[in-house]
Amino acid sequence: MTEKVQHHDFVELDYTGKLTDGTVFDTTDEKAAKEHHLHSPQWKYKPAVICVGEKQVLPGLDAQLVDKELGKEYTAALTPDKAFGKRDIKLVKVIPMNTFQQHKIQPYPGLRADIDGEMGLVTSVSGGRVIVNFNHPLAGKEVTYTFTVRRKVTEQKEKVAAFLSAVLRLPSEALKVEVKDNAATVTLPGELPAQISTILAQKLVQLTGLKDILFKKEEAKK
Secondary structure: OOOEOOOOOEEEEEEEEEEOOOOEEEEOOHHHHHHOOOOOOOOOOOOEEEEOOOOOOOHHHHHHOOOOEOOOEEEEEEOHHHOOOOOOHHHEEEEEHHHHHOOOOOOOOOOEEEEOOEEEEEEEEEOOEEEEEOOOOOOOOOEEEEEEEEEEOOOHHHHHHHHHHHHHOOOHHHOEEEEEOOEEEEEEOOOOOHHHHHHHHHHHHHHHOOOEEEEEEOOOOO
16 A cells, blocks of 8 residues: 555655746756756755645645655645735835935845845835835745655654754754654754743654653854
């Protein structure tokens, strides 16, 4: 009987995302990235390790993974609400020019800027007013993903490292995970707030079945 993916399985996933006109905008495949002029030397192209059902990929793609066979290629067409969201006119805002000037930024159409922690695209500049679109660049668009679940991840160390790498947006090599006696110790480059570490520990216990997760800060090198 062919093994299938279940909710909360940790899996290794290969995927390529395309717009309806065939334009590739995201891929885990280095060859595809080069063919479609997306390649970045700084990016490591490899399958993503995710926990199914934890929204570590687009909601529509996440839902499609359940009951899929390992090693088989599938295609999923996603409507905007299942992909990058519908375009929201409320997310198109007028930002005063002096907001940019305070940060010594000269805005121009096409500039992607961080405004109070939100990334937006400058669409027009007129006098002292700058119009910024905070919608995702692919909001309102239908997309298609081809994907293959390569394997189920069973090693607890790999599960913990993959989950924290995704949630904390840290490269996996920045995390040091040791598992012993059904408990994991995670060494991080910085210290987590107590509330955050408690929430993450509880979540990982739920997802992995480990009895405890301990976080500690990496000691400074002498």
